[in-house]
Amino acid sequence: MRAAVLGSPIGHSLSPCLHRAAYHAMGLDGWSYEAFECDEERLPGLLEQLRPVRGAPGAGDDAWAGLSLTMPLKRAVLPLLDTVSTLAVDVGGANTVVFRDGRAHGDNTDVHGIERALAEAGVPAPRSAAVLGGGATAASALAALRNLGLHSVTLLVRDPARAGETVGVAERLGVALEVETFDKLDLFTRADLVVSTLPGGAADAFAEQLAEVPALFDVVYAPWPTRAAAAVRAAGGIVIGGFEMLLHQAVRQVQLMTGSAGVPIEAMRAAGEAELRRRSAG
Numbered sequence: 001m002r003a004a005v006l007g008s009p010i011g012h013s014l015s016p017c018l019h020r021a022a023y024h025a026m027g028l029d030g031w032s033y034e035a036f037e038c039d040e041e042r043l044p045g046l047l048e049q050l051r052p053v054r055g056a057p058g059a060g061d062d063a064w065a066g067l068s069l070t071m072p073l074k075r076a077v078l079p080l081l082d083t084v085s086t087l088a089v090d091v092g093g094a095n096t097v098v099f100r101d102g103r104a105h106g107d108n109t110d111v112h113g114i115e116r117a118l119a120e121a122g123v124p125a126p127r128s129a130a131v132l133g134g135g136a137t138a139a140s141a142l143a144a145l146r147n148l149g150l151h152s153v154t155l156l157v158r159d160p161a162r163a164g165e166t167v168g169v170a171e172r173l174g175v176a177l178e179v180e181t182f183d184k185l186d187l188f189t190r191a192d193l194v195v196s197t198l199p200g201g202a203a204d205a206f207a208e209q210l211a212e213v214p215a216l217f218d219v220v221y222a223p224w225p226t227r228a229a230a231a232v233r234a235a236g237g238i239v240i241g242g243f244e245m246l247l248h249q250a251v252r253q254v255q256l257m258t259g260s261a262g263v264p265i266e267a268m269r270a271a272g273e274a275e276l277r278r279r280s281a282g
Helices: 015-026 043-050 086-091 110-120 136-147 164-173 182-188 204-210 227-234 242-258 265-281
Strands: 002-007 032-037 064-069 096-100 103-107 129-132 152-157 176-181 193-196 215-218 238-241
Touching: 002 015, 002 043, 015 032, 015 242, 015 265, 043 064, 064 242, 086 103, 086 110, 086 136, 086 164, 096 242, 110 136, 110 215, 110 242, 129 136, 129 182, 136 152, 136 164, 136 193, 152 164, 152 182, 164 176, 176 182, 182 204, 204 227, 215 227, 227 238, 238 242, 242 265
Parallel strands: 002 032, 002 064, 129 152, 129 193, 152 176, 193 215, 215 238
Antiparallel strands: 064 096, 096 103
16 A cells, blocks of 8 residues: 655655654555655646546555645645545645545544644643644644634734635634734733744744743744744743654554554654654764
8 A cells, every 4th residue: 555745845754754664563564655746736636646546446555545745735635635524624724635435535633733742741721822823734723722622812923914714714613813913922922822833943033032931832843942942941831842743643644544543653753753863963
């Protein structure tokens, strides 16, 4: 069986390392996992190429079990799928495609990854939270916070006019969203939890302002720690990195693609951490 991660750029992805470690530990020697460079323009053709033909005989090791999706494909894939989970519809993005009986089903495991990462770090259900950034990961963060019982969140973005999709997500989730610009960040650093969904390096400018927050979840995983994470940690706050989110969302993806609940998370964790050390040393 075959699986892959799609995105652009894709060379940095840890997904192949994590999924291959799971297959090895599960004894799935016939399974493979690749990485394909794919942007929004190429996605429809590639998805159609990989989609199994319904009713056709199985293709053995060449059959496709599923796909992981990263930026910029999580939102673009939705109209291309046969079915989509309620959660993926609500957050407006699918990071997982599972092929069954010639049909492509979309799901979202990012929300699970965020929830599990927070729980693993011992972060209690927040009474207040601020999310930095307005993309697909921010939408998943809103869903995770809603699931933790928070129904009012502040979103800080560079341009509120471009946050329309995330505002729509909040409405579907029943979350009251206050949208502010980054220059207002000082007003929200007393929140119980700040979630930065900004790309690597983008939150460095806010490190001094974020230093006093009780808990920071920074979705960046390399290089780690980020300046913001280091500042919060030095001040005694709780810091959660993006690797934990990536690990737990990958565990759920392996469950969905293989149909097995017994996914070896510690083998995946060890493989991912080893790969990050290798890259850092290089």
